[in-house]
Amino acid sequence: MANQVQIFGKNMEVTDNIHDYVSDKAENLNRYLKKIENTRVDLAYVKSARNAEDRQVAQITVQGPRILLRTEERADDILAAFDTAYNKMKRQIERYKGKKGRGRGDGRSAAEVAPDVSSDDLETEEIIIARSKKFTVYPMLVEEAYEQMQLLEHDNFFIFYNGDTNAINVLYRRRDGSYGLIEPEIA
Missing domain, CATH: 3.30.160.100 (Ribosome hibernation promotion factor-like)
Incomplete structure (x- = not known):
């Protein structure tokens, strides 16, 4: 392409x-x-x-x-x-x-596993969104997400589709310099 x-x-x-x-x-x-x-x-x-x-x-x-x-x-x-x-x-x-030894995900898109959220589920309090971003996510491993976080020079967090768990995850830097992984579960 x-x-x-x-x-x-x-x-x-x-x-x-x-x-x-x-x-x-x-x-x-x-x-x-x-x-x-x-x-x-x-x-x-x-x-x-x-x-x-x-x-x-x-x-x-x-x-x-x-x-x-x-x-x-x-x-x-x-x-x-x-x-x-x-x-x-x-x-x-x-x-x-x-970078060597890249793993591969299963190829499913985030849209295939993301829950539908209606506007009725959201609170009615008015919020002001200063900026909105849409981006394509590809299945990747946690190690790949870490590499992308470093390459993008994102200091705080990186959102990605985890190919191992087939879910959206957030990799973030903790105050002590270590990293944390948020793995949301759908109720």
């Missing part, structure tokens, strides 16, 4: 020159890892940055079966931020490829 590249700009205009440069390099990530299906590049100008050199932000997210990698870099120039993030992404891909 071809690598689909999406480029977004926030608080800045993504000119044709920037778009072409970023698109060409992002498409080339498939040279380093063939199974990349989607690459998302977010370019932003952050007005509230403390340091003027950190106002241009480039974030690259690559996704494929059983992999999700993300890098973010800041600089005083958007192309410099992108180039640094791109090089960091190549290093992450090399780290990912260097």
Whole structure:
């Protein structure tokens, strides 16, 4: 499957020159890892940055079966931020490829085992959700979830579909530096 590249700009205009440069390099990530299906590049100008050199932000997210990698870099120039993030992404891909002995799940999707929840089951108290995210989960072992957590540089938690238990689990870092695993049970 071809690598689909999406480029977004926030608080800045993504000119044709920037778009072409970023698109060409992002498409080339498939040279380093063939199974990349989607690459998302977010370019932003952050007005509230403390340091003027950190106002241009480039974030690259690559996704494929059983992999999700993300890098973010800041600089005083958007192309410099992108180039640094791109090089960091190549290093992450090399780290990912260097992992040996990967186990495989049974191939079932999370939707096959997730319970149906109706809106009647939710409380009527109004909540404000600042951000909502959807992502594809692939069956993986706890060890693979740990590796993904490290590769994504998520310090607190990682949600994944456990191929051993056929359930959604949460791997999290405890205050003492060790890790915990949440294995919810459906009532």
